[in-house]
Amino acid sequence: MPNETDAGFATADRQHWMGVLARAGACALRQYLADAPALPPHTVLRGPEVGLAMVRGRAGGGGAPFNLGEMTVTRCTVRAGGFAGHAYRAGRDTEAAELAARLDAALQDPALRPALQASVIAPLAGVESARRDALARRAAATKVDFFTMATMRS
Secondary structure, three states, X not given: OOOEOXXXXXXXXXXXXXXXXXXXXXXXXHHHHOOOOOOOOEEEEEEEXXXXXXXXXXXXXXXXXXXXXXXXXXXXXXXXXXXEEEEEEEOOOHHHHHHHHHHHHHHOOOOOHHHHHHHHHHHHHHHHHHHHHHHHHHHHOOOOOHHHHHHHHO
């Protein structure tokens, strides 16, 4: 299987769950962890700590990059069950960063992964998808068909 790690999961799987965890708040993480198997004991290796990251943009469609500004980022690294878990997230939510790092470490464990995927990652991804769909529907309601307007003017 391409891009599979030694732990038996694809790199894309880890990218998916880390993205879901990075966008979830501490309250949502705690809510879904209540019905999940207990996370293994952990040791904090770094953080959680709050800092700044430079956000870069591009001028035009494919122009030269430029520094848009800074944003607040919280990061955390833990060791749990023999795995290192990492979390980087926008904002100052240190509790969410630590929970996300703990979940990243636990999800690397083949014994815990299926239960955590089902009880935490899948519901969080579903909530995120529903929120994104609702936003897309609201944006679609304001769509203007310029082609129709152009043919009306002729």
